[in-house]
């Protein structure tokens with residue numbers, strides 16, 4: 001075999017040094033920018049679970065497969081990169097020592113060559129599919145300004161894997177059986193059909209040089225492109241959120257001087273990292289109910305604009321000269337868009353690289369509310385009602401237990417000392433006329449099943465869910481502390497509630513204030529009572545029912561089966577699912593305190609959800625959340641399907657059969 005001309009190692013070394021230098025220079029700059037993040041987060045705990053997350057979410061990319069075709073396409077390209085890493089080393093080394101091979105045991109050499117060939121071909125297939133998607137299918141979520149960058153990256157990868165096969169073909173032409181052609185079927189085929197007539201010695205050098213040039217140019221380019229996610233998504237997987245999904249990070253109100261964020265460097269390192277991990281796949285925006293109904297909210301933009309702002313303002317941030325720079329409401333997202341979020345969690349849930357949009361939205365709301373005193377006027381009015389009467393309806397706080405009059409339900413303060421469960425009724429269940437009926441139905445079911453329970457009556461206060469999600473952490477913490485004090489005073493251990501928002505706050509957020517209780521949702525208790533034979537559905541329902549998943553029960557707390565179980569045991573019932581159900585469920589539009597804000601832009605979220613329900617042809621939409629019930633009720637009345645579609649909580653349907 002010919003030796004390497006003396007100028008080749010010099011030129012190769014200079015080229016590699018330049019490309020690696022550009023890569024490291026950019027990496028160092030990005031790391032310095034990430035380190036400007038001022039907020040602190042605990043992301044080194046649960047170390048062994050984090051290693052698991054790195055493997056499952058980072059390397060095995062479990063979340064990418066939520067969209068199966070895209071997952072398969074992506075896996076072809078990803079695994080090609082991993083496996084071709086071995087061939088890349090060997091090929092690059094030829095510029096220093098012709099014929100050098102990786103010190104792989106002889107028996108593994110052949111299978112390794114074959115695997116490299118196979119993944120190279122699969123990668124070409126994957127790139128073909130990706131280009132078809134972008135240029136022929138053209139899904140809206142991919143039609144953004146990152147389109148060109150994505151195409152450049154795909155062409156780089158295509159060039160890299162193609163030149164491997166061409167290089168192998170020339171190598172076989174040059175070395176014959178010494179190049180193990182029996183393990184390189186695709187390269188052998190290429191040799192026979194295309195380059196057999198060419199001079200292999202010349203083409204060996206051409207393809208070698210092309211491969212090395214493409215590979216290291218790509219390395220130099222990668223951190224300037226959206227493909228920085230190849231590196232940063234792994235860190236995102238390791239530093240994945242290990243707290244309960246539904247728990248918003250508290251603010252230490254005593255020690256904090258600025259509340260919320262309006263400048264990118266006020267975010268945490270992990271939050272800033274999201275920008276560089278984003279693949280710009282658009283899944284978050286594609287699943288956002290606010291975006292789908294025409295609101296000016298685009299979760300992907302929050303992430304990519306945050307990254308671009310950090311890069312643009314980076315020199316000033318690093319120099320500590322940020323006075324006068326535009327803030328996040330000018331460069332990252334509009335205030336209007338931030339208010340449009342229902343905190344449904346679909347964006348976070350769908351993101352393949354564990355990006356956390358909701359905490360950033362809440363942090364921006366906190367800045368508007370706590371630092372600037374800004375919020376939509378109707379939300380301001382709701383906060384006032386909560387402050388005065390401890391409920392967003394503004395009805396006198398002493399009326400909270402009125403729904404229970406004449407039902408013989410004890411209160412913990414008077415005669416409920418032997419209760420097994422505290423029934424946490426919540427504001428909707430106590431004050432909203434429609435939901436009072438649900439509350440009464442559930443209480444009657446508990447009585448029928450012989451469950452010992454009591455309520456707090458007028459001692460119960462709003463959990464603070466709407467206040468926290470609107471950004472009013474002061475009010476939330478005040479309510480949380482008062483409620484924890486009341487619950488602890490009565491020695492409460494077990495709580496059941498029919499409201500997923502109360503459920504989420506009591507279960508996942510009150511531990512932040514020392515309130516640790518066993519909290520279950522009414523769907524879970526009802527399913528248990530049915531299975532235990534304490535509630536025996538007998539009368540037929542004989543209707544078609546579809547279940548609407550509450551975001552705070554489903555995506556935030558993984559409860560999908562129990563409400564369905566309660567429905568499925570009802571005699572003669574027929575259940576049908578909507579296209580968007582379970583963890584793909586579409587929000588009703590009420591979460592994130594949107595229930596108390598006007599919805600004046602675009603289609604109403606609950607109207608869109610109603611259209612999903614009507615497509616099923618169901619007679620009844622079943623809910624397991626008072627907010628969802630209110631929203632579905634409102635949509636059915638506004639859209640004139642009041643008589644056609646019944647709206648009912650699962651407890652009401654169950655009671656009907658007893």
Ligand code: SF4
Pocket residue numbers: 284287288289290291297299340341342343344345346347348357358
């Ligand atoms: S939480 Fe829901 S509404 Fe808010 S940005 Fe994400 S997907 Fe959109």
Ligand code: SF4
Pocket residue numbers: 277278279280281282283284285299300303347350351352353354355
């Ligand atoms: S934030 Fe996640 S889901 Fe949204 S575009 Fe980026 S990678 Fe895709």
